[in-house]
Amino acid sequence: MGVITVSAVCFERADGAVLTVRKRGTEAWMLPGGKPEADETAAECAVREVLEELGVEIAIAAIEPMGEFVTTAANEAGFALHASVFRTRAAIDPQPRAEIEAMRWIDPAVGIDDPAEAPLNRELIFPALVAERAVGRGPSGVEGAAR
Template identity: 60%
Template sequence: MAGDPLITVSAIAFVRADGRVLTVRKRGTQRYMLPGGKPEAEETAVETAVREVHEELGIDVRPDELALLGSFDSRAANEAGHALRATVFVTRAVIEPVVQAEIDDLRWVDPAHDDADQAPLNSEIVFPTLVGLR
């Protein structure tokens, strides 16, 4: 990962009452990831996350509904040879996501169970962190 081109993103872990986490698969990709995306010019991490989930899933979430889970470095799921730096927020806001924009599918998954279709950020960092917070 050191020396690999860096992709910066912001994402939100939407956690339901049953502990399942919302994941999405973008068009033309194989791995599921947290909803979110890359920042536009002058955007803060939280502004990016809020905008992206609205564009991708029609979700309106307020910044004050989000708690910072952390900033994490991982391998990019869909861009071979790239590193990923993700600022991840978490919320228990009740949502009704609708697949739109570049999203092909969504899935609510239990972070305590291995899911081979998950991006490295989820399987190696975010999901173990969320399980540890239970």
């Protein structure tokens, strides 16, 4: 089985909703992001992809690592996905660009059960966010941080 490596950003609104996007010609909703270019760090890739896909310019300092995740690729049958995921609560005004056909904000507690969400979101990202919410942790992992 081949492995696809990507970087992605989990944009979280104050109400806990997460931005997901759908690429043209696909069914799965996923976090904005994409494949790294040569000599590009995971964070640099995430920042570049968000600018290309959503017109959102964000500084590397405005994102924090959420983790490294391995699951099944959403749109490439027979491939595993290795994702470096970053998170931010930066206020943004995204606009679908490039290969992005649609975008939506979704509550992770709802997205866990949405078969249209990519495996990365349903199986790993959304459950982690729901668990954080349950113990009152915010994006930085600080007890009692606002959600």
